[in-house]
Amino acid sequence: MQTFGSLTDETPVHLNKTITDWDSFTEVVKDKSNLTLLKKLDLLLDDDNLLTEAAKHSYRHQLGFWKYVLMSNTVGGSLRLHLWDNSSYLEEDIHSHCTDFYSRVITGQVTEKSFELTPGTSHKRFRYRFDNELGHSTAIADGATGVSVQSNRVLSAGMEYRKCAMDLHNISNVEPGTMTLSAWGSRNGDAIVLKKTGSDSKDCIAQVGINKYELRTALLSIKKRITG
Structure with missing residues (x-):
């Protein structure tokens, strides 16, 4: 599988092809001026094919926020x-991820709690994974567990942070309009989602894909938020 290094303005970007790597994604995240991000947004807005592909991967996440996939490769x-566009959010489910990620808060503020599993039955545990044949994630019930809070911190605009795949956390106290930009590595295992007893696996899943015109409107609004 061929990969390429840092992207330039002339590099063609095709979602669904592995043409970029971790360094290229993090390059955009680390640019606190947001100029690199704005170029990527313009690239999508100016190319109908890229916009259509991005729309196929974007959706309102089951945890409540909008997830816009600006660039991707074939391995996740x-x-x-x-x-986070709503005026009120309940506290997210406690969860891990299928890969490591590196993130920066563009605007707004959130509270992040980190957790560890403990003996107990306070939460129902689900294994969360991407199904290549179905083209979306699935969840499988995996017994019960207890959990304990290990740390609590506030993440505000300009702050950068990194999470390993199996780190358990959740987000709460979200300031309306908060935006984060994040680079995600290749999927390398199952994630864990913890829900209150009585939940079902379907509660862990959301429908993937939105209309390209809806995505265009969202990206134009995001550009306006960033540039003021």
Whole structure:
């Protein structure tokens, strides 16, 4: 499988082809001026094919925020922008991820709690994985567990942070309009989602894909938020 290094303005970007790597994704995240991000947004807005492909991978996540996949490769790596657009959010489910990620808060503020599993039955545990044949994630019930809070921190605009795949955390106290930009590595295992007893596997899953015109409207609004 061929990969390429840092992207330039002339590099063609095709979602569904492995043409970029972790360094290229993190390059965009680390640019606090957001100029590199704005170029990527313009690239999508100016190319109908790229916009259509991006729309296929974007959706309102089951945890409540909008997940916009700006760039991706064939093994699950991606550059994502998350937007919490509602005026009120309940605390997210406790969860891990299928890969490591590196993120920066563009605007707004969230509270992040980190957790560890403990003996107990307070939560129902689900194994969460991407199904290549179905083209979306699935969840499988995996017994019960207890959990304990290990740390609590506030992440505000400009702050960068990294999470390993199996780190358990959740987000709460989200300031409306908060946006984060994140680089995600290739999927390398199952994630864990913890829900209150009585939940079902379907509660862990969301429908993937939105209309390209809806994505265009969202990206134009995001550009306006970033540039003021």
